[in-house]
Amino acid sequence: MSKGVLLVNLGSPDSTDPKDVKKYLDEFLMDPRVIDVPFWLRSFIVRGIILNTRPKKSAEAYEKIWWPEGSPLIVLSEKLQDKIKDRTTVPVALAMRYGSLTLQKGLQELADQGVDEVLTIPLYPQFAMATTETIDVKVEQLRKKYFPQMEITSLPAFYNKPEYIDVLSKSIAEGLENVDYEHIIFSYHGVPERHIYKRDITKSHCKIDGSCCVTPSPAHEFCYRHQCLKTTELVAAKLNLKPGTYTNSFQSRLGFDPWLKPPTDRTIERMGLEGVKKLVVVTPAFVSDCLETLEEIAMEGKEIFLEAGGKEFTVIPCLNVRDDWADVLTGWIDHWRIVDVKTAIA
Numbered sequence: 001m002s003k004g005v006l007l008v009n010l011g012s013p014d015s016t017d018p019k020d021v022k023k024y025l026d027e028f029l030m031d032p033r034v035i036d037v038p039f040w041l042r043s044f045i046v047r048g049i050i051l052n053t054r055p056k057k058s059a060e061a062y063e064k065i066w067w068p069e070g071s072p073l074i075v076l077s078e079k080l081q082d083k084i085k086d087r088t089t090v091p092v093a094l095a096m097r098y099g100s101l102t103l104q105k106g107l108q109e110l111a112d113q114g115v116d117e118v119l120t121i122p123l124y125p126q127f128a129m130a131t132t133e134t135i136d137v138k139v140e141q142l143r144k145k146y147f148p149q150m151e152i153t154s155l156p157a158f159y160n161k162p163e164y165i166d167v168l169s170k171s172i173a174e175g176l177e178n179v180d181y182e183h184i185i186f187s188y189h190g191v192p193e194r195h196i197y198k199r200d201i202t203k204s205h206c207k208i209d210g211s212c213c214v215t216p217s218p219a220h221e222f223c224y225r226h227q228c229l230k231t232t233e234l235v236a237a238k239l240n241l242k243p244g245t246y247t248n249s250f251q252s253r254l255g256f257d258p259w260l261k262p263p264t265d266r267t268i269e270r271m272g273l274e275g276v277k278k279l280v281v282v283t284p285a286f287v288s289d290c291l292e293t294l295e296e297i298a299m300e301g302k303e304i305f306l307e308a309g310g311k312e313f314t315v316i317p318c319l320n321v322r323d324d325w326a327d328v329l330t331g332w333i334d335h336w337r338i339v340d341v342k343t344a345i346a
């Protein structure tokens with residue numbers, strides 16, 4: 001068999017034109033693993049409400065962060081792909097779950113190179129129904145329909161893998177060099193609490209309280225909240241951060257259902273109101289900078305902090321195209337090429 005790799009990220013609109021943003025948001029938010037309600041209700045919420053107002057607002061936000069080459073998330077993912085290609089002999093394609101760089105095109109690119117055994121790498125450190133799972137499900141649908149000869153395996157969430165924690169910690173330590181700070185917020189993308197309960201394989205462990213995510217359980221294999229809290233815990237241990245000097249929060253809430261708490265915007269505001277003058281934010285749910293880090297945190301978050309009395313606001317960049325990050329991914333790929341995926345990130 002001939003092996004190949006498909007890197008997968010979320011995707012972005014084709015441009016900052018509200019029409020393109022609307023098309024992208026329609027595909028994204030109509031995904032039943034993102035807005036997980038019955039089709040009729042999802043259509044009503046997305047097409048009847050959100051898509052009437054959000055595309056214009058989102059397009060303005062994209063406009064602020066767009067690069068001459070395109071969406072930062074896509075450009076950074078392409079550069080990461082190039083770096084990995086330079087480091088391995090295995091064909092490496094790139095696709096997005098939503099938008100024009102489709103999973104079908106990515107798989108076809110590999111098939112055209114004679115690949116019949118694929119490792120998909122969802123570029124998300126923590127598992128979520130709205131990210132890793134939707135990629136795996138869509139890839140399997142495409143495999144059955146168009147690529148029945150292919151054998152496809154997906155790299156599991158890598159939030160607790162020592163190689164990943166090492167580069168994440170190193171990137172944060174570098175970001176903190178010469179930065180005088182009082183507090184660090186670890187801001188993760190939020191999800192509705194319902195998503196956590198739905199993926200509790202024990203059906204009883206997850207309570208979204210002070211203890212469930214720190215009490216060992218098989219539920220944690222698919223618990224986004226546990227995996228976020230664990231990421232912070234491992235980085236804090238590695239960097240020797242003192243308790244009370246860092247906090248977790250969850251950003252980007254959409255809609256009225258309960259989402260994971262505390263929300264990042266309110267946490268940033270509270271810090272400012274409580275007298276914190278120098279704040280740092282890191283965003284470990286994203287491996288590439290994107291709208292959610294460059295606009296929501298670096299622009300909106302900063303404004304909230306300064307208005308609440310803060311003085312210095314520092315955002316640490318995502319792993320993006322760091323050489324050591326490309327080395328880690330290539331290491332997993334090469335291990336899989338020679339042995340298998342189970343031990344690749346063991």
Ligand SMILES: C=CC1=C(C)c2cc3[nH]c(cc4nc(cc5[nH]c(cc1n2)c(C)c5CCC(=O)O)C(CCC(=O)O)=C4C)c(C)c3C=C
Nearest residue numbers: 010011012034058073128130131189191254285290291292
């Ligand atoms: C119900 C809505 C959403 C869920 C659940 C959700 C989960 C989720 N998303 C990411 C990563 C990214 N999301 C991004 C943008 C974005 N996310 C939502 C909604 C949900 N996300 C929307 C509506 C948008 C679009 C922008 C906006 O209108 O505000 C991005 C950035 C994409 C880009 O082009 O830069 C990323 C990345 C994760 C990791 C996650 C669950 C863990």
Ligand SMILES: [Fe+2]
Nearest residue numbers: 189190252292
């Ligand atoms: Fe999102």
Ligand SMILES: [Fe+2]
Nearest residue numbers: 206207212213
């Ligand atoms: Fe939990």
